[in-house]
Each structure stands twice: as structure tokens, then as C-alpha cells.
Amino acid sequence: MTDKQSGETLTRNQTLVLEALSAAETAMTAYALLDVLRDSGLRAPPQVYRALERLRALGLVHRIESLNAFVACCHPDHDHAPATIFAICEDCGTVSEIENEAIAGRLETVAGEADFKLSRSAIELKGQCGDCTAK
Amino acid sequence: MTDKQSGETLTRNQTLVLEALSAAETAMTAYALLDVLRDSGLRAPPQVYRALERLRALGLVHRIESLNAFVACCHPDHDHAPATIFAICEDCGTVSEIENEAIAGRLETVAGEADFKLSRSAIELKGQCGDCTAK
DNA sequence: ATAACGGATGTTATATCATAACGCGATGCG
DNA sequence: CGCATCGCGTTATGATATAACATCCGTTAT
Ligand SMILES: [Zn+2]
Ligand SMILES: [Zn+2]
Ligand SMILES: [Zn+2]
Ligand SMILES: [Zn+2]
Numbered sequence: 001m002t003d004k005q006s007g008e009t010l011t012r013n014q015t016l017v018l019e020a021l022s023a024a025e026t027a028m029t030a031y032a033l034l035d036v037l038r039d040s041g042l043r044a045p046p047q048v049y050r051a052l053e054r055l056r057a058l059g060l061v062h063r064i065e066s067l068n069a070f071v072a073c074c075h076p077d078h079d080h081a082p083a084t085i086f087a088i089c090e091d092c093g094t095v096s097e098i099e100n101e102a103i104a105g106r107l108e109t110v111a112g113e114a115d116f117k118l119s120r121s122a123i124e125l126k127g128q129c130g131d132c133t134a135k
Numbered sequence: 136m137t138d139k140q141s142g143e144t145l146t147r148n149q150t151l152v153l154e155a156l157s158a159a160e161t162a163m164t165a166y167a168l169l170d171v172l173r174d175s176g177l178r179a180p181p182q183v184y185r186a187l188e189r190l191r192a193l194g195l196v197h198r199i200e201s202l203n204a205f206v207a208c209c210h211p212d213h214d215h216a217p218a219t220i221f222a223i224c225e226d227c228g229t230v231s232e233i234e235n236e237a238i239a240g241r242l243e244t245v246a247g248e249a250d251f252k253l254s255r256s257a258i259e260l261k262g263q264c265g266d267c268t269a270k
Numbered sequence: 271a272t273a274a275c276g277g278a279t280g281t282t283a284t285a286t287c288a289t290a291a292c293g294c295g296a297t298g299c300g
Numbered sequence: 301c302g303c304a305t306c307g308c309g310t311t312a313t314g315a316t317a318t319a320a321c322a323t324c325c326g327t328t329a330t
Binding site: 030049 | 286287289
């Protein structure tokens with residue numbers, strides 16, 4: 001176990017993708033990332049998708065299912081609750097990550113009542129963020 | 136106002152798509168629907184997507200974001216809670232629709248606390264259904 | 271009646287999102 | 301060395317979704 005790349009350190013491509021995502025205001029599609037990173041040497045979709053896959057496994061990036069797009073985790077340091085909630089502004093596109101134990105627990109209960117063995121969940125809210133409501 | 140197609144009745148294509156979806160055990164993609172309905176006269180994706188769009192507006196069909204696929208609503212008669220939950224079995228693919236007022240309310244609260252004006256939400260649970268757990 | 275309109279439809283082409291499959295080069299290990 | 305593993309680059313293709321345009325057909329206004 002030489003730790004060449006066995007768990008912690010990010011490769012060049014992974015770092016590029018994570019930095020691009022972190023710098024973005026909104027969720028980005030894989031192709032948007034590719035466009036942005038073309039000058040940094042990325043040339044083809046698999047390079048981006050592979051980096052995203054790894055970053056997701058590390059919990060540094062989340063996929064927003066309803067947008068087919070990706071965001072950097074806003075608190076990669078601590079572990080996630082079993083149910084993370086994403087609030088997506090339909091006006092400006094910003095995505096906020098919300099943790100809520102109560103809802104996570106309630107979802108577990110509801111799943112149990114339906115005789116469903118829950119492994120993971122995606123909760124995506126659409127609406128208007130505070131900034132856009134104020135406008 | 137002859138009610139030619141002004142709100143209630145479904146057109147031929149819409150009926151075909153809804154029937155195919157209702158008959159399906161699992162969620163179906165638009166292209167799967169197209170394959171199934173080719174013998175009934177559907178020839179191109181826009182015909183399916185247009186029918187799906189209308190059926191969704193009528194509340195007869197739901198889109199499962201994490202699958203890029205669609206299901207027939209299992210209780211099209213009564214109105215939906217603001218937050219419908221879909222439990223998706225990763226073994227057999229069945230999708231169950233769950234209504235839960237408590238979670239819907241809780242989501243409203245959480246959104247409010249985050250200063251987010253909620254318009255609609257997608258909650259998708261992945262795991263194992265009762266039948267598959269029993270196996 | 272007939273012209274104008276709106277809505278559903280059919281069709282072609284294209285945009286957008288995602289992965290399969292192959293080969294290469296560096297690294298670690300027997 | 302001989303071999304396995306891993307990241308990487310590249311090409312090609314698959315899967316999902318929509319733009320754009322032409323047509324048809326009942327309704328409605330003139
Ligand atoms: Zn996170
Ligand atoms: Zn906003
Ligand atoms: Zn429903
Ligand atoms: Zn199952």
C-alpha cells in the first residue's frame with residue numbers, strides 16, 4: 001500500500017475538476033466543465049466523468065439529478081447526513097446544500113413503513129433563493 | 136369552447152403513452168415507450184415527449200429524475216401532496232409512490248429557514264423493495 | 271362559404287449527456 | 301525482469317432530449 005493514489009490525494013485531473021466546480025456559482029454539467037478546462041489540457045468527456053466519479057466517491061462532489069449536473073460539496077470536511085437536501089434556485093441557478101437530521105430520520109421511518117430498505121436518497125427542491133426573491 | 140382538446144380529454148398519442156406506462160412494472164424511458172408504441176404508429180421521439188409533457192401537466196405521469204424515466208401516477212384521482220416521494224428498488228426497478236404530509240411540511244419549514252421559496256420538490260429513495268428483501 | 275386561427279401531429283435534424291473499448295506509460299512488487 | 305494496477309488519453313458510440321418546420325383539421329370571424 002504505497003498510497004500512490006490509493007485514497008487520499010487527488011490526481012491532476014481530479015484537482016482541476018474540483019477547482020472548477022468550487023469556483024462555479026452554479027451546478028455545472030460535465031461538458032461545461034470540459035469547456036472550461038480545455039485550456040488546462042482536458043480534451044474528452046471520459047476525462048471529466050472519471051474525475052467526477054472519483055470526487056463523488058470521496059464525497060467532494062454531488063450530482064444534481066434533476067439537472068444532470070454537479071456541484072462541489074460545501075463542507076467536505078465533516079461526514080454527510082444520510083439525506084442531503086439541495087435547494088436549487090430556478091432564477092439564478094445557485095444550489096445550496098442543506099443538512100437536516102429530522103427529515104433524514106423521517107425518511108427512514110417512511111421507507112420502513114413502506115417495507116423499503118433505504119440505501120440512499122436524493123432530495124432536490126426547486127424554487128427561488130433569498131437573493132432572487134428580494135429582487 | 137367545444138372542448139376539442141381544451142383540458143380534459145386525452146389525445147390518441149397521450150392515451151397510448153399513458154396506457155403503456157400504466158401497464159409497465161417499472162419506470163420507462165421515453166425511448167423505451169417509443170419502442171413499445173412503434174406498432175401503434177408512433178415514429179419519433181417528439182411524439183412521445185409531447186405526450187409525456189401533457190400527461191405530467193395533468194398529474195397523470197411523474198418523471199423520475201434519477202432515472203431519466205417516467206411512471207404513471209398510481210392515484211391520479213386525488214390531488215398530490217406538495218412533496219411526493221418515490222421509492223425505487225435497485226434490484227427489480229419497481230417504483231412506489233409515497234405521500235407523506237409530515238415530510239412535506241418539514242421540507243417547507245427547512246426551505247423557509249434557508250430563506251428559500253419552495254415551488255416543487257423531487258424526493259427519490261434508492262434501496263430494496265420488500266419483495267426483493269425477502270428473496 | 272371561406273379565410274384565418276390554434277392546436278395536435280408528423281418528420282427531420284440536431285443538441286446534450288454519458289460510457290464502452292482500446293492502447294499507453296508510470297509505478298509497485300514478486 | 302515479468303506482471304499487475306492504475307491513471308491517462310483517444311476514438312467511437314450510445315442514450316436522452318429538443319429545435320424547427322410542414323401539415324392537417326376543427327373552430328371561429330368575416
Ligand atoms: Zn456535501
Ligand atoms: Zn436565485
Ligand atoms: Zn402521483
Ligand atoms: Zn425490488
